[in-house]
Amino acid sequence: MANVKCNPDLVRERAKCSFDVNELIHLIDGGENATKEKRHFEETIFSVKELQDAVPEEYLSHKDRYENAVRKATILRDVCREYMKKYNYKPNRFRVGHGVFKDVSPFLLHDGMFVATIIGQGTPEQQAEWLPKAENMQIIGTYAQTELGHGSFIRGLETRATYDPKTEEFILNNATLSSFKWWPGGLGSTVNHCIVVAQLFINGKSYGIQPFIVQIRDLNTHKPLPGVKVGEIGPKMGFQTANNGFLGFENFRIPRMNMLMKNAQVLKDGTFVKGMNEKLTYGTMVMVRVGIVGDCSLNTSLAATIAVRYSAVRHQSKIKAKEPEVQILDYVTQQHKLFIAIASSHVFRNVYSWLSKSYLNVMKDLAQGKQDHLPELHATACCLKAVCSRDAGSVVEECRLACGGHGYMTSSNLPLVYGFTIATVTYEGEQTVLLLQTARYLVKAWLAALQGKVLAPSVSYLSDWLKNDNVRWQNTPEGIVKGFQHVAAGKVKAAYDTIQKYIKLGKDYEDAWNLASVQLMKASEAHSRSILCEVSWGEVIRTSASPNLLQVLKQLAQLYLVYWTLETSGDFLVYSNISKDDIAILREKYEELLAAIRPNAVGLVDAFDLRDEILHSTLGSYDGRVYERLMEEALKSPLNQESVNASFHKYLKPLMEKAKL
Numbered sequence: 001m002a003n004v005k006c007n008p009d010l011v012r013e014r015a016k017c018s019f020d021v022n023e024l025i026h027l028i029d030g031g032e033n034a035t036k037e038k039r040h041f042e043e044t045i046f047s048v049k050e051l052q053d054a055v056p057e058e059y060l061s062h063k064d065r066y067e068n069a070v071r072k073a074t075i076l077r078d079v080c081r082e083y084m085k086k087y088n089y090k091p092n093r094f095r096v097g098h099g100v101f102k103d104v105s106p107f108l109l110h111d112g113m114f115v116a117t118i119i120g121q122g123t124p125e126q127q128a129e130w131l132p133k134a135e136n137m138q139i140i141g142t143y144a145q146t147e148l149g150h151g152s153f154i155r156g157l158e159t160r161a162t163y164d165p166k167t168e169e170f171i172l173n174n175a176t177l178s179s180f181k182w183w184p185g186g187l188g189s190t191v192n193h194c195i196v197v198a199q200l201f202i203n204g205k206s207y208g209i210q211p212f213i214v215q216i217r218d219l220n221t222h223k224p225l226p227g228v229k230v231g232e233i234g235p236k237m238g239f240q241t242a243n244n245g246f247l248g249f250e251n252f253r254i255p256r257m258n259m260l261m262k263n264a265q266v267l268k269d270g271t272f273v274k275g276m277n278e279k280l281t282y283g284t285m286v287m288v289r290v291g292i293v294g295d296c297s298l299n300t301s302l303a304a305t306i307a308v309r310y311s312a313v314r315h316q317s318k319i320k321a322k323e324p325e326v327q328i329l330d331y332v333t334q335q336h337k338l339f340i341a342i343a344s345s346h347v348f349r350n351v352y353s354w355l356s357k358s359y360l361n362v363m364k365d366l367a368q369g370k371q372d373h374l375p376e377l378h379a380t381a382c383c384l385k386a387v388c389s390r391d392a393g394s395v396v397e398e399c400r401l402a403c404g405g406h407g408y409m410t411s412s413n414l415p416l417v418y419g420f421t422i423a424t425v426t427y428e429g430e431q432t433v434l435l436l437q438t439a440r441y442l443v444k445a446w447l448a449a450l451q452g453k454v455l456a457p458s459v460s461y462l463s464d465w466l467k468n469d470n471v472r473w474q475n476t477p478e479g480i481v482k483g484f485q486h487v488a489a490g491k492v493k494a495a496y497d498t499i500q501k502y503i504k505l506g507k508d509y510e511d512a513w514n515l516a517s518v519q520l521m522k523a524s525e526a527h528s529r530s531i532l533c534e535v536s537w538g539e540v541i542r543t544s545a546s547p548n549l550l551q552v553l554k555q556l557a558q559l560y561l562v563y564w565t566l567e568t569s570g571d572f573l574v575y576s577n578i579s580k581d582d583i584a585i586l587r588e589k590y591e592e593l594l595a596a597i598r599p600n601a602v603g604l605v606d607a608f609d610l611r612d613e614i615l616h617s618t619l620g621s622y623d624g625r626v627y628e629r630l631m632e633e634a635l636k637s638p639l640n641q642e643s644v645n646a647s648f649h650k651y652l653k654p655l656m657e658k659a660k661l
């Protein structure tokens with residue numbers, strides 16, 4: 001990238017960077033070698049001609065766009081397979097996926113959830129049967145759980161799997177319209193297999209929801225098998241190339257061994273054997289929620305790179321009347337909009353790394369029959385997924401708005417990035433629903449703290465606060481982290497007290513819960529924010545980096561702490577010992593941090609190391625040729641391929657002629 005002829009503003013910005021951009025790239029990637037490998041892989045992918053689009057995707061019809069995505073997905077699969085064989089390297093398909101598809105791959109659910117569910121829910125024999133076929137794409141699958149009538153409340157799913165001991169088969173049925181599966185990615189026209197989550201019935205008795213692996217299309221003709229009704233759900237806000245679909249069964253039989261039985265089992269005679277914990281059936285969702293936190297980091301870095309580079313190139317208006325128009329990045333309001341995006345990406349990355357370690361530890365425990373830390377993992381993954389996805393959505397939209405009119409252009413890529421980022425707020429557990437799951441855990445933890453019990457590490461601050469809620473406020477990063485814990489503890493207590501108040505007024509627990517649920521949701525958000533602050537600050541101070549880089553990383557981490565303290569200063573005034581004077585000091589600190597980060601802004605987004613092919617943006621490319629690219633892309637419009645469009649002769653001319661009469 002270094003030899004590209006760049007916009008002079010970007011050249012100047014890069015020259016004033018105070019840290020070594022390569023050092024940060026290596027830190028993000030996990031070492032110099034990892035960067036080399038990543039770059040070599042990306043270079044290989046983006047030099048494949050067939051993966052490059054001659055015409056921008058947006059001009060294609062819905063059908064052509066899908067077909068083009070499938071074409072590219074198969075080529076990408078082949079290239080990756082060869083690459084992995086040759087270099088023994090496991091690539092990050094999500095990163096290059098943004099480059100290849102702009103949106104998402106029709107194989108997203110195959111990679112993200114189908115294979116993962118076979119691994120997580122299948123017995124060793126079932127894995128041996130399906131895993132090799134799924135991994136080498138002999139079969140293509142998705143995760144079909146959500147129905148027209150139920151997505152959040154999965155105990156309410158209606159798809160039935162009724163066991164027939166005579167034939168040792170399950171009979172799948174979707175008797176009502178609301179029971180039809182609706183949403184699974186790739187289901188529309190791509191996959192031939194599904195993990196179907198259905199209510200198990202044996203001898204008329206319900207045994208809750210279980211996962212089944214089901215072939216739905218013929219492997220040669222791709223026609224739906226008899227008894228299967230399947231199709232695509234149509235255009236959406238984003239995810240256009242994900243090929244989301246619907247599915248229903250009519251007396252469709254599958255062998256007994258197609259129920260994934262790592263947890264619960266159905267024996268030949270129809271005996272149901274309970275698993276260690278019925279919630280382990282929800283395991284794939286926990287894994288993906290963890291992954292989404294990492295995805296939020298990537299999505300935020302895409303938007304930040306585009307908006308910061310554009311803001312360095314774009315000049316508009318003046319700060320001082322007699323001086324030239326300034327780079328819009330010099331407006332402190334612009335820095336306020338953008339630097340939190342850079343900081344958030346780092347926070348999400350650090351927290352993802354922490355959360356995925358907890359996830360792997362809990363998986364190891366479960367393999368040994370220990371499930372003590374499962375509730376804590378579930379509660380933490382739920383609230384972090386909810387808060388990070390919503391923050392990422394807001395940050396991406398703020399970046400788009402920060403690019404003014406040009407941010408509204410599809411060619412900026414910001415609308416697309418927003419489309420797939422905001423989807424993470426809903427899929428894999430709608431945000432409020434997940435926050436309320438965490439609230440259940442917090443309320444229990446609060447009760448345990450009141451009883452003087454030892455709490456799990458992520459909530460031990462509740463006991464600390466009970467012992468001493470009167471700690472003096474300190475305007476240091478550690479003091480702010482403590483402040484976030486105080487806010488969270490105060491909100492958990494208030495929500496808990498509200499439930500108790502309603503119960504005393506004669507409400508039963510469920511109604512009292514519903515009445516207190518806004519407070520419960522906010523308590524859960526505050527808990528999540530305190531984890532984000534504590535973990536990210538902890539990770540940064542433990543980072544080994546050169547003094548110059550460490551200084552910048554600390555500035556970003558502090559910016560995140562101060563930004564969110566100021567954004568939620570009302571809560572701090574209510575639940576911590578912060579004073580108005582402390583808030584004034586933090587405001588000043590915030591302005592200092594924006595000024596300190598300003599000279600490094602371009603270097604910081606360069607360090608996300610996102611190639612132009614991944615950014616896909618007229619506004620965000622490395623060379624900053626913004627206006628040239630906007631014009632080049634506009635000229636690709638089919639309307640610009642003819643000097644006069646047929647509609648002139650057909651409609652406009654007759655209209656004008658009629659007007660003359």
Ligand SMILES: CC/C=C\C/C=C\C/C=C\C/C=C\C/C=C\C/C=C\CCC(=O)SCCNC(=O)CCNC(=O)[C@H](O)C(C)(C)COP(=O)(O)OP(=O)(O)OC[C@H]1O[C@@H](n2cnc3c(N)ncnc32)[C@H](O)[C@@H]1OP(=O)(O)O
Pocket residue numbers: 108109112113143145146151152153154155185279280282283285286287288290291292295356357359360374375378426427428429430433434437440441
């Ligand atoms: C190491 C690296 C890790 C990962 C990285 C790898 C890969 C991922 C990478 C990137 C991700 C990016 C892309 C992902 C790819 C694809 C995604 C694309 C599309 C999305 C697909 C989908 O949306 S699939 C459908 C998702 N659906 C949902 O999420 C449904 C949400 N609803 C629920 O989960 C449940 O209904 C519920 C949890 C809200 C409620 O369940 P239920 O009614 O049964 O429970 P209760 O509320 O009654 O609670 C009872 C107790 O059970 C506990 N509980 C609940 N769930 C769990 C769980 N999962 N684990 C443990 N415990 C659980 C709950 O806490 C209650 O406990 P109590 O003690 O309070 O009783």
Ligand SMILES: Cc1cc2nc3c(=O)[nH]c(=O)nc-3n(C[C@H](O)[C@H](O)[C@H](O)COP(=O)(O)OP(=O)(O)OC[C@H]3O[C@@H](n4cnc5c(N)ncnc54)[C@H](O)[C@@H]3O)c2cc1C
Pocket residue numbers: 109142143144145146149150151152153182183184185239244423426427428429430431432433436
């Ligand atoms: C782009 C995309 C891709 C998807 N891919 C897949 C897929 O591959 N496979 C799959 O199975 N599913 C998929 N889904 C479905 C997704 O998982 C669900 O849409 C999601 O879990 C939310 O469920 P819902 O649509 O039923 O929302 P609802 O639950 O109907 O939510 C509507 C409103 O009700 C509120 N609400 C619901 N329950 C409660 C409660 N208990 N307390 C308080 N408020 C509540 C919510 O907060 C929300 O405000 C996808 C969805 C999207 C958008």
